[in-house]
Amino acid sequence: MATDRIRAFIAERRPEGPCLVVDLDVVRENYLAFARALPDTRIYYAVKANPAPEILRLLASLGSSFDTASVTEIEQVIAAGGTADRISFGNTIKKERDIARAHALGVDLFAVDCIEEVEKVARAAPGTRVFCRILTDGVGAEWPLSRKFGCSPEMAIEVLERAHRLGLAAWGVSFHVGSQQRDTEAWDRALAMAAGVFRALAERGIQLRMVNLGGGFPTRYLNDVPEVGAYGEAIFGALRRHFGNRIPETIIEPGRGMVGGAGAIKAEVVLISRKSADDPVRWVYLDIGKFGGLAETMDEAIRYPIRTPRDGDRVAPCVLAGPTCDSADVLYEREPYELPVSLEIGDEILIEAAGAYTTTYASVGFNGFAPLAAYVI
Numbered sequence: 073m074a075t076d077r078i079r080a081f082i083a084e085r086r087p088e089g090p091c092l093v094v095d096l097d098v099v100r101e102n103y104l105a106f107a108r109a110l111p112d113t114r115i116y117y118a119v120k121a122n123p124a125p126e127i128l129r130l131l132a133s134l135g136s137s138f139d140t141a142s143v144t145e146i147e148q149v150i151a152a153g154g155t156a157d158r159i160s161f162g163n164t165i166k167k168e169r170d171i172a173r174a175h176a177l178g179v180d181l182f183a184v185d186c187i188e189e190v191e192k193v194a195r196a197a198p199g200t201r202v203f204c205r206i207l208t209d210g211v212g213a214e215w216p217l218s219r220k221f222g223c224s225p226e227m228a229i230e231v232l233e234r235a236h237r238l239g240l241a242a243w244g245v246s247f248h249v250g251s252q253q254r255d256t257e258a259w260d261r262a263l264a265m266a267a268g269v270f271r272a273l274a275e276r277g278i279q280l281r282m283v284n285l286g287g288g289f290p291t292r293y294l295n296d297v298p299e300v301g302a303y304g305e306a307i308f309g310a311l312r313r314h315f316g317n318r319i320p321e322t323i324i325e326p327g328r329g330m331v332g333g334a335g336a337i338k339a340e341v342v343l344i345s346r347k348s349a350d351d352p353v354r355w356v357y358l359d360i361g362k363f364g365g366l367a368e369t370m371d372e373a374i375r376y377p378i379r380t381p382r383d384g385d386r387v388a389p390c391v392l393a394g395p396t397c398d399s400a401d402v403l404y405e406r407e408p409y410e411l412p413v414s415l416e417i418g419d420e421i422l423i424e425a426a427g428a429y430t431t432t433y434a435s436v437g438f439n440g441f442a443p444l445a446a447y448v449i
């Protein structure tokens with residue numbers, strides 16, 4: 073959202089070019105809302121959503137733990153005051169030397185989804201804890217995470233048993249129900265599978281300890297989404313259903329839900345044109361596009377709310393596109409975006425709910441456009 077603080081910052085500072093402004097007060101509120109909704113669950117902020125040092129420092133000071141995808145993210149967290157015992161190396165695809173580096177930095181919790189990765193962890197970080205990620209169907213998610221990560225529950229049983237035999241601590245099971253998950257019940261199906269893995273390993277004499285419930289908690293874009301409390305209730309209900317009164321330790325890894333709503337991008341209308349004299353649809357070109365940070369408009373998956381100085385005027389459909397000389401740099405065309413007919417070249421607009429998965433998705437300089445600037449206030 074563009075909070076009053078964000079609007080005041082843009083009005084006073086007049087930053088040149090497109091930029092993301094993140095309001096730390098919203099990040100704090102979101103952290104506290106997660107903590108209230110899932111009081112017995114540890115929060116591992118998914119650093120990939122927005123690794124700005126100010127955000128990491130705030131979350132570290134609030135007591136958050138961190139889910140990281142690379143050694144660089146681990147170093148960013150440590151630099152921001154997050155200790156290694158509060159860091160999980162959550163990427164299932166790691167170089168062995170990166171596992172060793174993470175281990176040397178003190179990290180002792182690693183994600184795996186196959187025996188080959190377990191063997192790497194056993195060699196490079198002996199004696200540490202591993203959890204195995206299982207595949208989910210991603211149904212109900214606006215940004216599903218596909219089949220790239222995770223394995224079948226049957227394979228997870230073998231992976232965790234191998235971890236145990238190799239001297240690692242077979243710690244638990246993780247899953248991700250898909251990002252921007254609007255169905256609070258999505259965790260139920262995944263927890264049913266996770267409980268099956270717990271039971272199978274218990275029969276083999278191995279007691280798992282933890283379920284990593286992943287991310288998936290949504291940001292409000294154009295449509296309403298359930299409150300975080302509704303997710304907390306649904307997850308607690310599912311834990312009771314599948315684990316009875318032996319509920320394991322749980323962690324969540326919110327990324328989008330933590331920072332998405334905390335930021336807005338200031339952008340500018342560069343051109344408004346039509347493709348023929350009788351074309352009913354205007355093309356609106358912004359100074360930011362897919363390569364400048366709006367990569368999640370891929371397949372028109374994420375539809376950001378847009379505020380213009382002419383809101384309230386009559387609206388008509390537009391194709392929205394970025395400024396680069398690349399035909400892929402179109403944000404919304406299949407489903408045109410309604411914008412005021414009075415919109416003009418040079419107007420400044422606000423792209424809201426843009427705090428997650430934007431700055432780090434920006435190219436380093438495609439077509440000579442600078443990476444997305446960011447201010448954290």
Ligand SMILES: Cc1ncc(COP(=O)(O)O)c(C=O)c1O
Nearest residue numbers: 118162251287288325326327328
């Ligand atoms: C392992 C892992 N955890 C957490 C997240 C964060 O997910 P979300 O932004 O939906 O909260 C991701 C996102 O890709 C992920 O890969």
